[in-house]
Every structure is written in C-alpha cells, then in structure tokens.
Amino acid sequence: MHTPKRILVTGSAGRIGRAVVSELVARGHHVVGFDLFPTPGLPPEQSVVGSLTDAGAIREAARGANAIVHLAATADDARYPRGAAPDDGDNFLADLVPNNVVGPYQIMEAARVLKVPRVILASTGQVIDGHLRSGNMPVTADSAPRPRYLYACTKVFLEALGQVYAKEHGIEVLAVRLGWCPRAGQEEEFRASELGPDVYLSPGDAGRFFAAAVEVDKLPPFAVVYASSKYVTTPAYDLSDAKELLGWEPREKWPDGMG
Numbered sequence: 001m002h003t004p005k006r007i008l009v010t011g012s013a014g015r016i017g018r019a020v021v022s023e024l025v026a027r028g029h030h031v032v033g034f035d036l037f038p039t040p041g042l043p044p045e046q047s048v049v050g051s052l053t054d055a056g057a058i059r060e061a062a063r064g065a066n067a068i069v070h071l072a073a074t075a076d077d078a079r080y081p082r083g084a085a086p087d088d089g090d091n092f093l094a095d096l097v098p099n100n101v102v103g104p105y106q107i108m109e110a111a112r113v114l115k116v117p118r119v120i121l122a123s124t125g126q127v128i129d130g131h132l133r134s135g136n137m138p139v140t141a142d143s144a145p146r147p148r149y150l151y152a153c154t155k156v157f158l159e160a161l162g163q164v165y166a167k168e169h170g171i172e173v174l175a176v177r178l179g180w181c182p183r184a185g186q187e188e189e190f191r192a193s194e195l196g197p198d199v200y201l202s203p204g205d206a207g208r209f210f211a212a213a214v215e216v217d218k219l220p221p222f223a224v225v226y227a228s229s230k231y232v233t234t235p236a237y238d239l240s241d242a243k244e245l246l247g248w249e250p251r252e253k254w255p256d257g258m259g
C-alpha cells in the first residue's frame with residue numbers, strides 16, 4: 001500500500017484518462033481531474049472543467065499536487081494520409097497547436113511555478129512510426145524519432161519540452177510512448193491494422209502503468225519509456241525500461257479490455 005498522493009490528471013474524461021482515474025482512486029489517491037468535460041467517477045469538487053490553454057485554471061487545479069499525469073490532447077491527426085494538394089484538411093493550427101503545443105507548455109509552467117515534483121507526459125508510439133513500418137522492432141527509447149505525421153510531431157515537441165524542464169527546473173519528467181488504446185469509432189481501423197494487436201494498450205494496463213509512475217519513489221530526471229499490453233505476434237516496443245524504472249509490466253493482451 002502506497003502513501004496516498006494528490007494527483008492532477010488532465011484529459012481525465014477521455015479514453016485513457018477514465019481508466020487512469022479509476023485505478024488511482026481505487027488505490028486511495030486523491031485525484032483532481034481536468035478536462036473540457038466533467039470527469040466520470042469523480043465528485044464535482046474534484047472534476048475541474050477547463051481548457052489547457054487557460055493558464056490560471058491549470059494552476060488552480062495543480063496547486064498542492066504531488067504529480068501531474070498529463071493526458072489531455074488532440075489525440076490524432078484529423079486525416080492521415082492527408083490527400084493531394086490543395087487539400088487543407090489538417091488540424092494543426094486549429095487543434096494541435098493550442099492543445100498539444102501550448103497546452104503542454106502551460107502544464108510544465110504550472111509545475112515549475114508551483115514546484116510540482118513529477119510530471120508524466122503522454123507521448124505516442126507514432127513518434128517512432130517509421131521504425132515500426134520498416135520492421136525495426138522492438139523499438140527502443142533511444143531510437144531517433146521517425147514521426148508518422150503532424151500529431152506525432154507535436155509529441156516529439158512534448159518530449160523535448162519535458163526534457164528541458166527536467167534539466168532546467170529539477171522536475172522529474174517521464175514521457176511515455178503509449179501503444180494503441182482504441183477510442184470509440186476506431187475499432188474498425190484497429191481491426192484492419194496489421195500492427196494493431198502488437199501495439200495494443202488495454203485500459204487496465206494503462207491505468208496500472210500511470211499508477212506505477214506516480215507511486216514509484218524515485219525516477220531519473222528525465223526518461224522515455226514505452227507502454228503497451230503484451231504483444232501477440234512480434235514485440236513492437238522495448239518494455240524493459242518501464243519494468244526497470246517502475247516495476248511495471250503489462251498483464252493483458254489484445255483483445256482483453258477492448259469492450
């Protein structure tokens with residue numbers, strides 16, 4: 001049993017956020033949710049409805065936190081592959097910049113100003129998509145980024161941001177390249193994807209991963225790890241760093257928890 005901590009979870013009403021909130025609450029932590037929508041499973045006084053672009057709202061929610069789990073984001077490109085010019089159907093300026101570039105900056109600033117000692121940042125396996133496509137697996141944490149498209153570029157920025165705040169401001173930052181936890185409406189795309197079962201991340205394994213990340217006594221100043229469920233055919237991600245640093249290993253395998 002771990003000492004209960006005060007944890008701010010952003011994106012707490014989302015697919016992964018709900019699983020993380022539920023696991024943290026079950027382990028006795030005091031969770032404050034922060035999302036554009038109310039957070040299921042939390043009382044109204046712990047469910048902040050606000051935007052990542054509102055620095056004041058984030059700082060209010062983060063006050064006194066022992067750790068921030070930062071999940072809120074625009075969670076993918078609007079369209080990929082994008083199509084021939086003059087197609088301008090991307091979501092970079094409208095969504096990715098405010099939510100995935102300005103948002104993480106506001107989170108790291110809140111942590112710096114309020115002296116929050118630990119931040120866990122949700123990155124994605126899409127930052128090393130090129131390695132997966134070329135069969136260069138299992139991909140390790142020190143593999144050079146080979147982003148899939150614009151969403152993945154914002155996550156490369158997120159990781160770099162975490163690294164400089166760790167170096168300059170003494171915050172423990174863990175960036176986690178998450179596997180694929182299909183959201184409502186993605187089931188068909190997932191089933192059509194050859195890699196899907198090997199990069200799958202079940203909600204249960206995700207919840208336990210983030211709980212381990214907030215509970216472990218000590219983390220290096222900055223680290224990148226992968227989190228996915230057990231592979232089905234080929235190991236896509238090297239999960240050894242997550243085991244070594246957090247004592248976390250996946251328990252499930254696709255289709256466990258698909259719902």
Ligand SMILES: NC(=O)c1ccc[n+]([C@@H]2O[C@H](COP(=O)([O-])OP(=O)(O)OC[C@H]3O[C@@H](n4cnc5c(N)ncnc54)[C@H](O)[C@@H]3O)[C@@H](O)[C@H]2O)c1
Binds near residue numbers: 012124183
């Ligand atoms: N689900 C996956 O397969 C997957 C894979 C890799 C990485 N990720 C990352 O994990 C995190 C969570 O993903 P998810 O699948 O739960 O996504 P999701 O879309 O279900 O949840 C994201 C949540 O963030 C909130 N949000 C978005 N913009 C916000 C803003 N400006 N202010 C406050 N809240 C805002 C949304 O309302 C939503 O509830 C994201 O950072 C995503 O990029 C997800």
